[in-house]
Amino acid sequence: MSLNRILIFISTLSVVSALYFHIGETEKKCFIEEIPDETMVVGRYKVLIxxxxxxxxVPTTAGLGMHVEIKDHDSKVVLSRTYASEGRFTxxxxxxxxxxxxxxxxxxxxFASGQLRVHLDIQVGxxxxxxxxxxxxxxxxELQLRVRQLLDQVEQITKEQNYQRYREERFRATSISTNERVLWWSIFQTAILLITGFGQMRHLKSFFEAKKLV
Known part of the structure; x- marks a missing residue:
């Protein structure tokens, strides 16, 4: 693999997502980003009315802003702040x-129309x-800057790899736990069937004895 292909491969590992969406007066829009630890995230947005x-x-009137709330996987608030109609959060x-x-x-x-268009650009790493x-x-x-970029990219790749290992370990633990629960549930069902069958046999035996059929 050539050096250019390696650099292209490295550059694609960092996350960049840009989109726009429509939002109503009381509506809230949420997005999920999988982020490694100790990783900087910058969001840039612009609101149109x-x-x-x-x-x-068209551009919004003065006074209209956006409230940004960010929570981690434990629902802990990382950021909660009201910004202007155009800006960035970090x-x-x-x-x-x-x-x-x-x-x-x-x-x-x-605003009376009840509809906004929000352009959002989220950059990770x-x-x-x-x-x-x-x-x-x-x-x-230029050379020093490029070296700095490559070092940051290598560090980001390491964080991504660590995060993928963490996800793999969590998935393996979930799979093991699920398999154990399925096993115990099968054993429980089998035990219930055996107990039910034994009870039915005892009941039929008592019935036949009461009718003096045996």
């Missing part, structure tokens, strides 16, 4: 696992790092 006069989405995962990212408008009093800012701050050359 539907204008029936022009029949399209957090670093303390533990590996699924993180819930929920957004909803801070109020429904500012080294893609969340602004390397141009780092280059200007630390006065790095």
């Amino acid at each position: 539907f204008d029936p006069q022009v029949n399209e989405y 957090f670093t995962s303390a533990s590996a696992g699924e993180h819930s990212i929920c957004l909803h408008s801070n109020s429904s009093a500012w 080294e893609h969340a790092v602004d390397y141009q800012q780092i280059q200007a701050k630390d006065k790095l050359s």
